[in-house]
Amino acid sequence: MSIADSRNPALGAAGTTTTSRKLRAxxxxxxxxxxxxxxxxxxxxxxxxxxxxxxxxxxSQVISKTVEFLPRTWTIEAYWEVFANTMIGRWYVNxxxxxxxxTAITLVTSALTAYALSQLRFPxxxxxxxxxxxxxxxxxxxxxxxxxxxMAQLSLIxxxxxxxxxxxxxxxxxIVYKNxxxxxxxxxxxxxxxxxxxxxxIFSRIYLPMNWGVTTALAIVTFIGAWNAFxxxxxxxxKPEMMNVxxxxxxxxxxxxxxxxxxxxxxxxxxxxxxxxxLIFQRRVTQAIMLSAGVKG
Amino acid sequence: xxxxQRREWVAAYLLILPFVLIYGVLFLWPTVQMVYLSFTDAPxxxxxxxxxxxxxxxxxxxxxxxxxxRNTGYFVALTVIPNTLIGLAIAMMVSRLKGWQxxxxxxxxxLPYILPVSVVYRIxxxxxxxxxxxxxxxxxxxxxxPTPVFRTQxxxxxxxxxxxxxxxxxxxxxLFLSGLRSISTDIYEAAALDNASRWTIFRRITWPLIxxxxxxxxxxxxxxxxxxxxxxxxxxQGGRPDPSMVMVQxxxxxxxxxxxxxxxxxxxxxxxxxxxxxxxxxxQFLRARGEK
Numbered sequence: 001m002s003i004a005d006s007r008n009p010a011l012g013a014a015g016t017t018t019t020s021r022k023l024r025a026x027x028x029x030x031x032x033x034x035x036x037x038x039x040x041x042x043x044x045x046x047x048x049x050x051x052x053x054x055x056x057x058x059x060s061q062v063i064s065k066t067v068e069f070l071p072r073t074w075t076i077e078a079y080w081e082v083f084a085n086t087m088i089g090r091w092y093v094n095x096x097x098x099x100x101x102x103t104a105i106t107l108v109t110s111a112l113t114a115y116a117l118s119q120l121r122f123p124x125x126x127x128x129x130x131x132x133x134x135x136x137x138x139x140x141x142x143x144x145x146x147x148x149x150x151m152a153q154l155s156l157i158x159x160x161x162x163x164x165x166x167x168x169x170x171x172x173x174x175i176v177y178k179n180x181x182x183x184x185x186x187x188x189x190x191x192x193x194x195x196x197x198x199x200x201x202i203f204s205r206i207y208l209p210m211n212w213g214v215t216t217a218l219a220i221v222t223f224i225g226a227w228n229a230f231x232x233x234x235x236x237x238x239k240p241e242m243m244n245v246x247x248x249x250x251x252x253x254x255x256x257x258x259x260x261x262x263x264x265x266x267x268x269x270x271x272x273x274x275x276x277x278x279l280i281f282q283r284r285v286t287q288a289i290m291l292s293a294g295v296k297g
Numbered sequence: 298x299x300x301x302q303r304r305e306w307v308a309a310y311l312l313i314l315p316f317v318l319i320y321g322v323l324f325l326w327p328t329v330q331m332v333y334l335s336f337t338d339a340p341x342x343x344x345x346x347x348x349x350x351x352x353x354x355x356x357x358x359x360x361x362x363x364x365x366x367r368n369t370g371y372f373v374a375l376t377v378i379p380n381t382l383i384g385l386a387i388a389m390m391v392s393r394l395k396g397w398q399x400x401x402x403x404x405x406x407x408l409p410y411i412l413p414v415s416v417v418y419r420i421x422x423x424x425x426x427x428x429x430x431x432x433x434x435x436x437x438x439x440x441x442x443p444t445p446v447f448r449t450q451x452x453x454x455x456x457x458x459x460x461x462x463x464x465x466x467x468x469x470x471x472l473f474l475s476g477l478r479s480i481s482t483d484i485y486e487a488a489a490l491d492n493a494s495r496w497t498i499f500r501r502i503t504w505p506l507i508x509x510x511x512x513x514x515x516x517x518x519x520x521x522x523x524x525x526x527x528x529x530x531x532x533x534q535g536g537r538p539d540p541s542m543v544m545v546q547x548x549x550x551x552x553x554x555x556x557x558x559x560x561x562x563x564x565x566x567x568x569x570x571x572x573x574x575x576x577x578x579x580x581q582f583l584r585a586r587g588e589k
Contacts (some may be wrong), residue, residue, distance in 0.1 A: 020453070025568075029528065030393070032391070033390065033393060034394065036390070037390040037391065037393070037402060038396065038402070040387070040390070041402045041405040041406060042405070044405055044406050044409075044463070045406075045408060045409075046410075047420050047424055048408060048420065049410075050420070050423075050424065050431060051416075051419070051420040054423060056508065060431065063428070063429050064429070065429070066432075067431055067464070095466060102320065105319075105552065108315070109315040109316040109319060110316065112312040112313065112315065112316065113313045113315075113316040113534070114311065115312060116308075116309040116312040116313045117313075120305050120308065120309040120312075121305065121309075122306045122309035122310065123306070125309070128317070131320070131367070135320075137520065137572070137573060137576045137577075138328075138573065139326075139474060139520070139523070139524055139568060139569060139572040139573075139574075140310075140324075141526065141568070142331070142546055142548075142565040142566070142568045142569040142572070143324075143331060143563045144325045144545075144548065144549070144552075144565075145331065145334070145341070145548060145558060145562055145565055146327035146328075146330045146331045146334065146562070146565075147323070147327055148322055148341070148552070148553075149326055149330070149334075149341065149342065149558070150322075150323075150326070150330075150344055157423060158467075165319075165323055165373050168319050169319070169320065169323060169324050192456070198308070199305075199308035200308075201307075201311065203312070209572040224411055227398065227412070227413065228345065228412070228413040228414065230413065230414045230415060230527045231526055231545070235549075235553065244414045246413035246414070246416070249414065249416070250415045250531060250534075251416070251420065258426070258429075260423050260426070260429070263419050263422075263423070264419055264423060264499070265519040266419070266421065267416040267419035268416070269409065270413055270415065270416055271411075271412045271413060271416045274411050274412075275408065275411060275412070278407075278408070278411045279404070282400070282404065285411070286471055289468060289471050289472075290471060290472065290475050293445045293468075293472055293513065293517065
């Protein structure tokens, strides 16, 4: 609108009034849209708020017929109950170890493979690349039965390794890395070659450091993904002390009626780490999600 | 020269070795084994004998298998398109905002996406609780009385779909947002000069230009939702799983509860084929539309 005004100074007084009336109407429309957006966002986030607030109420106030948006009495009793009655500490350790394991192994093996695919020429390169691209659309979920059989044959059921191994197939990480390695200027590599640096040196001293940003981004989303994984950790583990926290909290079932504050406290503890990670690394998470969907972030 | 090339080969093979091992042992081998297992009568753990296509014959006559296929299709229908359209609508609302306002509002829409499914289950199980759940107020208004949505046959799938959209929409919103950002503002300014209405701008500019992203989101959603298990499994706990059984859940129940490894593998192969065929078909279809 302002552009229209400045470009048409000859419009005259009558023209200006209609434009400014339109400008005002436009702003009111915009304001209403902003308000709708705000209300919708509040409604959208409300279940999370409601879960947190409920976990901070005493059980007796949770089961109240009236809706209380804030606790009458604030208490962390439910959290103590969770610590006292479940193995949540142990589950946290399991989740941390397995998620870090999945993240580290996935990133290292993928980066090395992507470097080879991007910079080196070797027989079988094209076949490997097409295999990786093809596995992109294959549903790993369909492999649960055979993953279980394989892990049982290797006696890895109810172990950290058993949880980690079948979660290591992430072709998208290789694809993203390869795109980034492809765009590193060739001069760096040629200069290093002149100094007769080994491939490992070129990878670890040039290509990896130049792509720390994408590495952090991929690491965070891989970690969040592994932390939130449900189906495989649920199948691979039957012993309560080996469960991941996302699986473990579904085991806090009380035989004696509803204990919502307790259940929600356990749930919030389970989500806490990834929620904090997301809030700190918001930009990186966004970038990684767009990269892995094949969109330039 | 030749020695240099040899050196490059050796280096390359050493670099890809860890991945190739993982890929072979944990992806190719289980895939081959899955197909083999589907032609045997093996239990989950232990040997079985070759029975040819008997499992597949049984599958075609299995009413519960077809129920699981139908339920999976129903879930896909309830989630894929609504999730995409809601994602686009929210992305358009968010993209109008600037600076910190946009960050805060976007975080509110995106936060559910990073929660583990079991946390989503706990939150919504509480929201929908028959006696004390806050959702029972609107439900009573619409249906006339408080209703246990996860124990009511006809409401089960729509409710799980509703929760799933809430949980996963953040992903779609992000993709649409980046798509919207890449549309040049010049085009909108030109449209504003022509006094085009909001609807015209959307229909003539935004929608066609955002179509490649829409196609991408639809594809990702479709493949993702065909593999539905977690939410259905969690929300049906304590109730009867059979009427709302989905394919992965049927694989799980045959393999891990009935100890029918061979039969479960046959269903896995079916799921495998469905996902691949659907994604190939959709890829072709979307490409055709995009070129039009």
